[in-house]
Amino acid sequence: MLVQVVELIEAKRRFAITSHIRPDGDGLGSSLGLYWLLKALGKEPEVIMRDPVPHSYGKLPGAETIRVTPAVDREYDAVFVIECSDITRPGLDELDKQFVVNIDHHATTSLFGTINWIDSTASAVGEMIYNLCKAIGVRPSKEIAECVYTALVTDTGSFHYSNTTERTFKVASELLRAGVKPAKVSQAVFNNYPWSKLELLSQVLPTARHDESGRVACLRQTLAMQERAAASDEDSDGFVNYPMSVGEVEACAFLKETAPGVYRTSLRSKGDVNVARIAEKFGGGGHRNAAGCTLTGDWDETERNIVALLVEAVENRSNGNGDNGASDQPPTHGGNTPTGQLPPTLIRGALNAER
Numbered sequence: 001m002l003v004q005v006v007e008l009i010e011a012k013r014r015f016a017i018t019s020h021i022r023p024d025g026d027g028l029g030s031s032l033g034l035y036w037l038l039k040a041l042g043k044e045p046e047v048i049m050r051d052p053v054p055h056s057y058g059k060l061p062g063a064e065t066i067r068v069t070p071a072v073d074r075e076y077d078a079v080f081v082i083e084c085s086d087i088t089r090p091g092l093d094e095l096d097k098q099f100v101v102n103i104d105h106h107a108t109t110s111l112f113g114t115i116n117w118i119d120s121t122a123s124a125v126g127e128m129i130y131n132l133c134k135a136i137g138v139r140p141s142k143e144i145a146e147c148v149y150t151a152l153v154t155d156t157g158s159f160h161y162s163n164t165t166e167r168t169f170k171v172a173s174e175l176l177r178a179g180v181k182p183a184k185v186s187q188a189v190f191n192n193y194p195w196s197k198l199e200l201l202s203q204v205l206p207t208a209r210h211d212e213s214g215r216v217a218c219l220r221q222t223l224a225m226q227e228r229a230a231a232s233d234e235d236s237d238g239f240v241n242y243p244m245s246v247g248e249v250e251a252c253a254f255l256k257e258t259a260p261g262v263y264r265t266s267l268r269s270k271g272d273v274n275v276a277r278i279a280e281k282f283g284g285g286g287h288r289n290a291a292g293c294t295l296t297g298d299w300d301e302t303e304r305n306i307v308a309l310l311v312e313a314v315e316n317r318s319n320g321n322g323d324n325g326a327s328d329q330p331p332t333h334g335g336n337t338p339t340g341q342l343p344p345t346l347i348r349g350a351l352n353a354e355r
């Protein structure tokens, strides 16, 4: 919890900070926010990551100091692990031998740290880093503020998602007072993509399909598409959101082939439709409205199965017998959503291996 984190920081000196593989805005913004906070306290922090900093986060203050390494290969008093569901998520060898501090805002995290500070009411870990500044008595510098703001604006989908709270805006307002220019951050993060992303999108978007009800959509990206567009792994970030911009669509799956027959899958939903439960069934996790997992198998069958699960999630919600946020029990099977039912057919053309 927070008080243990404060005590540790006050007592120790050399810290590493890391986040998950393929770090995102919250992982990087929070890691660097904490880096600048520790610097302000005269400590010796270092941010280490398994993967390099994506293009869109290259302008974050301190991004150039991040050391890319496959292992925790130096001596530290403690390693802060930012928004990871388990100890393997940072992809760093030797991490399990360290004094680990697990900082996360996902309730699904396993308590793998020696210290675990979990706040599932925080919109982003960035919000927690801001709280840590307050608790430890450091006024957010412009560097801290820019990093934390980037975490907030990316994890809340520019303050669109349901994790956006009154407190999120309160923190954002404090960060603006500390010198953040929202337009500058948004320009750097959201309007700074390489052309290959557009190339890739032009191949992925025609694969968009929806079920008969129009409420569940899916789209896919093959290895061949990525190759043709000469796209990087991060170029597909955010593609899952395009079908969600359609009024009727309540849930969407984006299947991205990362090896033949292996699909990194992003799930999104609106309102009370819970996709985190679906991701958890496959060893993934996330939030009610944004989750991810890895699926394997035949393209069409995998897609049909995930669409069927999304349809079930949407129907459970619509019938008022599913998750309404009041219960943590898994949705009951049987009743009006028999598990043996045939998966719904996708309309608008047959599904080929590559579209």
Ligand SMILES: [Mn+2]
Pocket: 026, 027, 083, 105, 123, 124, 125, 155
């Ligand atoms: Mn986050």
